[in-house]
Amino acid sequence: MEKRPDMIRRHSAGAIFMHWFNAGCWIALLATGLGLIDNPELQPLGMWWVRTLHALGLDGVLLLQVHATLGLVWASVYAVFSLVRLKSETWPFLREVGTFSPQSDLTWVLRKTLTLTVGEERLRAKGLATELPAQGFYNAGQKLFAVPAVLGSAGLVATGLIALFSRAWPGGADVVQWALAIHFLCAALVAVGLVVHVYMATIAPGEGPAFRSMFTGFVPEDFARHHNPLWHERVAAGRDETLAKRDKRSI
Amino acid sequence: MPRYVMVIDSSRCINCKTCVAACQQENRVPYGYARNWIKVGAGATSPGLHFQPGNCMHCDEPICVSACPTGATFKDPADGVVKVNTALCIGCGSCIATCPYGARFRNPELGVADKCDYCPRLRALGREPACVAVCPTRARRFGDLDDPASGLRALIDKGPVVRLTAPATDTKPAIFYLGRTSPTDWPKDVTPPLPIGLWGAIMAPLTRVVGGAVLLGVAGVALRQLVAGRGEGQREGHGKAS
Numbered sequence: 001m002e003k004r005p006d007m008i009r010r011h012s013a014g015a016i017f018m019h020w021f022n023a024g025c026w027i028a029l030l031a032t033g034l035g036l037i038d039n040p041e042l043q044p045l046g047m048w049w050v051r052t053l054h055a056l057g058l059d060g061v062l063l064l065q066v067h068a069t070l071g072l073v074w075a076s077v078y079a080v081f082s083l084v085r086l087k088s089e090t091w092p093f094l095r096e097v098g099t100f101s102p103q104s105d106l107t108w109v110l111r112k113t114l115t116l117t118v119g120e121e122r123l124r125a126k127g128l129a130t131e132l133p134a135q136g137f138y139n140a141g142q143k144l145f146a147v148p149a150v151l152g153s154a155g156l157v158a159t160g161l162i163a164l165f166s167r168a169w170p171g172g173a174d175v176v177q178w179a180l181a182i183h184f185l186c187a188a189l190v191a192v193g194l195v196v197h198v199y200m201a202t203i204a205p206g207e208g209p210a211f212r213s214m215f216t217g218f219v220p221e222d223f224a225r226h227h228n229p230l231w232h233e234r235v236a237a238g239r240d241e242t243l244a245k246r247d248k249r250s251i
Numbered sequence: 252m253p254r255y256v257m258v259i260d261s262s263r264c265i266n267c268k269t270c271v272a273a274c275q276q277e278n279r280v281p282y283g284y285a286r287n288w289i290k291v292g293a294g295a296t297s298p299g300l301h302f303q304p305g306n307c308m309h310c311d312e313p314i315c316v317s318a319c320p321t322g323a324t325f326k327d328p329a330d331g332v333v334k335v336n337t338a339l340c341i342g343c344g345s346c347i348a349t350c351p352y353g354a355r356f357r358n359p360e361l362g363v364a365d366k367c368d369y370c371p372r373l374r375a376l377g378r379e380p381a382c383v384a385v386c387p388t389r390a391r392r393f394g395d396l397d398d399p400a401s402g403l404r405a406l407i408d409k410g411p412v413v414r415l416t417a418p419a420t421d422t423k424p425a426i427f428y429l430g431r432t433s434p435t436d437w438p439k440d441v442t443p444p445l446p447i448g449l450w451g452a453i454m455a456p457l458t459r460v461v462g463g464a465v466l467l468g469v470a471g472v473a474l475r476q477l478v479a480g481r482g483e484g485q486r487e488g489h490g491k492a493s
Contacts, residue, residue, distance in 0.1 A: 036320075036321055037321070038319075038320075038322025039317070039319060039321070039322060041451040041455065042320055042451050044459050044462065050322075060321060060323070061336070064338075064339060116475075116476075117471075119479055163343075166362070167342040167363060169362075173342075173344025173347065173348070173444075174445075174446070176342065176343045176344065177444045177445075177447055180320055180341075180447075181446035181447065181449060181450045182446075184450060184454060184455075184458075188454065188458040188461075192461055192465050195462070195465050195469055196465060199469045199472070204476075
């Protein structure tokens with residue numbers, strides 16, 4: 001019988017739930033938010049999107065209600081999760097994605113981009129290195145998406161709250177106008193990153209185990225050794241700081 | 252479809268402000284605010300004075316509509332009236348800042364933009380807007396420009412007619428002043444508030460370009476992956492942990 005690979009826990013059940021909760025809310029908030037921009041000069045996607053939603057019975061008022069309610073639920077659940085799991089999830093995550101090794105990370109991003117666009121065979125034929133620098137729990141690309149995603153989300157919540165209470169906003173109208181513009185900018189920033197993230201996580205070659213781990217919580221040890229060797233070293237040495245303890249199993 | 256306009260003979264106005272009070276009552280305008288006005292200019296009606304009634308001009312090319320992010324402010328194609336959907340208005344005040352006529356204000360009770368809407372309740376009853384109905388000198392006339400029975404087209408054609416515009420901003424106002432009117436220099440050239448201006452001039456176009464480029468790039472890479480075969484990318488090398 002073929003030996004089944006050892007599996008290492010990569011994500012907690014809470015983190016998996018928050019990831020998919022985040023994904024669902026994000027897509028819905030992006031869809032409704034874009035639908036709320038009923039102005040051809042400000043609408044980046046084109047007025048067809050607004051007309052489509054209106055044709056589906058989602059008029060501006062309903063979109064505003066759904067967007068505001070969902071945004072509030074999303075931000076509240078995230079705030080509670082982040083606080084409750086501050087030591088075990090939030091802080092390790094922020095420390096991990098906020099720790100950059102400029103030379104190594106830049107090399108990873110450049111070589112990965114060239115590998116995906118030019119192709120590994122051609123790069124080798126031209127004598128260019130294709131070996132990727134050793135990565136930790138997150139690779140440089142994931143960190144590059146995570147930082148604007150975190151900052152953008154914080155910006156979205158802050159400006160979203162101002163917009164939510166704009167009718168009762170005691171400050172000047174200019175604060176609300178800036179909040180709306182920054183809200184748009186944050187959403188655009190994260191949305192563009194999201195496109196790359198979705199491709200890298202679901203379609204890009206070799207990422208299958210990482211994608212499946214967003215459902216099961218586990219990755220094959222061999223995968224971790226090759227894709228995230230710095231993290232795997234910590235896990236092997238029992239010094240995994242991302243998850244409280246090593247959770248290894250055979251399936 | 253009716254095309255409602257107002258024709259004002261300001262030489263008839265006696266500055267009684269009945270129109271202002273009637274509008275406040277009909278539309279429950281908060282104390283201290285008004286949806287219409289009477290401006291005082293130079294003229295010969297009273298000794299050295301000329302009174303000029305006004306309200307939202309219900310422009311054919313309204314800048315306030317262009318400045319509204321959500322479409323809460325719109326020119327209703329059904330009757331030509333510029334309206335505010337208060338349920339959709341988020342109170343950002345962009346429309347207020349961009350009206351050359353200062354015809355809008357932030358309703359302190361509702362927190363949304365407020366302005367003249369030609370009294371829809373009264374119109375639904377087949378009556379004229381409050382300001383028109385109560386004017387003792389009939390300085391204000393209201394009706395469908397395309398309806399010969401309203402007589403407004405004939406009044407305008409008889410001329411001369413003044414449409415008040417800012418020096419460099421012609422929003423095609425739908426209020427017509429008969430004869431000479433005064434003052435005429437009060438509409439101001441306006442630009443959208445800086446955040447909304449930046450959004451329209453830079454942020455939205457940049458998002459289109461960057462978003463489009465990223466989508467195309469990702470699609471190209473995915474296509475290349477499909478053509479080259481999935482195997483190649485999976486043989487990626489990785490450095491050893493140090």
